Amino acid sequence: MSGLSSFKGFGSIKTNSRNDSVRMEEVVEMIKYVDKKWKPIRLLPLAPLQVRQIWINIYTGAENKEIQIPRYDISFDPANPDKPKKGVRCPFKALITADRKTSPARSGDFWLFNAIDRDKQEEGAPRKSPKPTKEEAKTGFKDINSETWTPVGVARFTMTMIMRMNELSEDNKRKNKKTGKKEQYDATDADYGFDVKVKYKKDAPGTDKYSIDKVDDGAVPLTKEERAYLVWELTEKLLDATGRMTEEQANEDVKRMKVVGADQLDDDDDDEDDEPKKGKSAKKKRSLDDDDEPKSKKKKGSGKKPFDDEDEDDEPKSKKKKKKSVDDDEDDIVPKKKKKKTKIDDDEDEEPKPKKKKAKVEEKSSKKNKSSKDEAPAKKKKKK
Numbered sequence: 555m556s557g558l559s560s561f562k563g564f565g566s567i568k569t570n571s572r573n574d575s576v577r578m579e580e581v582v583e584m585i586k587y588v589d590k591k592w593k594p595i596r597l598l599p600l601a602p603l604q605v606r607q608i609w610i611n612i613y614t615g616a617e618n619k620e621i622q623i624p625r626y627d628i629s630f631d632p633a634n635p636d637k638p639k640k641g642v643r644c645p646f647k648a649l650i651t652a653d654r655k656t657s658p659a660r661s662g663d664f665w666l667f668n669a670i671d672r673d674k675q676e677e678g679a680p681r682k683s684p685k686p687t688k689e690e691a692k693t694g695f696k697d698i699n700s701e702t703w704t705p706v707g708v709a710r711f712t713m714t715m716i717m718r719m720n721e722l723s724e725d726n727k728r729k730n731k732k733t734g735k736k737e738q739y740d741a742t743d744a745d746y747g748f749d750v751k752v753k754y755k756k757d758a759p760g761t762d763k764y765s766i767d768k769v770d771d772g773a774v775p776l777t778k779e780e781r782a783y784l785v786w787e788l789t790e791k792l793l794d795a796t797g798r799m800t801e802e803q804a805n806e807d808v809k810r811m812k813v814v815g816a817d818q819l820d821d822d823d824d825d826e827d828d829e830p831k832k833g834k835s836a837k838k839k840r841s842l843d844d845d846d847e848p849k850s851k852k853k854k855g856s857g858k859k860p861f862d863d864e865d866e867d868d869e870p871k872s873k874k875k876k877k878k879s880v881d882d883d884e885d886d887i888v889p890k891k892k893k894k895k896t897k898i899d900d901d902e903d904e905e906p907k908p909k910k911k912k913a914k915v916e917e918k919s920s921k922k923n924k925s926s927k928d929e930a931p932a933k934k935k936k937k938k
Contacts, residue, residue: 578666578708581698581795582786585671585707587754587764594672594751594769595709596776597719599742602665602711603788606630608646610659611814620814625807626798627661632790635663642801645808651815658815665711666792668785672749675705686784696784704784715752718766722750728773739773744781746773 629644649659739746749769
């Protein structure tokens with residue numbers, strides 16, 4: 555098992571989702587659990603493959619019979635289960651709604667382990683078993699198409715099984731030969747791990763389908779021969795080989811499905827479309843609220859906004875006539891009486907007042923001069 559990634563133990567596995575089955579017998583040799591019988595296995599210290607599935611409720615056939623079909627979550631990254639793959643959207647995952655009871659789909663995780671099938675190991679290799687192929691000898695991985703014998707198979711573990719294995723591993727405390735101290739070891743440890751037995755109960759409810767326990771209380775170290783067994787390559791290649799789709803293929807697949815509760819999904823989409831509208835109305839409401847504040851301030855000074863079209867339409871005709879007779883200067887638009895209400899306006903008007911008086915005197919004098927000059931021509935015109 556040299557060159558293969560080591561397993562950090564069951565404590566490193568996060569069991570935060572449900573799990574369901576997937577068929578992979580054509581790609582790897584699965585360890586089969588017989589109903590209501592114990593199956594002894596020895597898990598190897600190799601990293602398992604975590605798989606995330608989406609189970610979708612669909613109608614099938616002319617009678618529209620309701621069934622569940624599994625699909626891989628194409629955005630799931632086994633190397634980093636907590637974060638989806640960048641730039642990948644899973645249309646199967648998009649079918650899942652918040653309400654588990656009415657959701658057309660649900661997700662679930664399971665793990666695949668390399669494990670020695672003790673029953674197969676006890677039977678032994680056939681007499682005419684061929685030697686490993688060049689590729690198998692080079693990589694250490696078993697080829698499904700070769701006739702090379704190995705007692706190692708792939709064990710499928712659900713979340714409940716993982717949790718139980720974690721408990722058994724926590725209780726596995728052995729005396730280290732080198733240090734002489736008692737330490738805790740994982741069930742998969744090559745030197746201090748142990749055999750487990752698995753019982754499958756077909757008719758039991760979901761979490762009770764599998765039972766796991768230690769075969770005995772003693773550690774079962776792997777022998778040199780066992781460490782040299784061919785194992786199975788549990789990587790994402792296995793998912794691609796067993797039907798994981800691309801995003802484009804998944805979109806086409808969903809279009810062909812008669813998804814149960816599709817109407818509910820359409821309603822949800824409509825609600826999502828309504829959200830921006832609500833946002834706009836809320837934004838409009840906020841803008842009106844924002845306008846209320848300046849209006850209250852302008853009541854002290856200028857009253858309504860002079861350039862607000864809606865306010866202009868609401869004003870009496872008499873006011874509109876006044877506006878027409880007034881020049882375009884903004885200061886002239888504001889009534890003088892209302893300006894006097896604010897101290898600021900009074901202070902601003904106090905200083906320029908004398909200047910305006912001087913200007914008026916100058917204007918009067920200039921008008922008198924003009925009138926005196928124009929008197930003579932005016933009289934002449936009358937004589938004519």
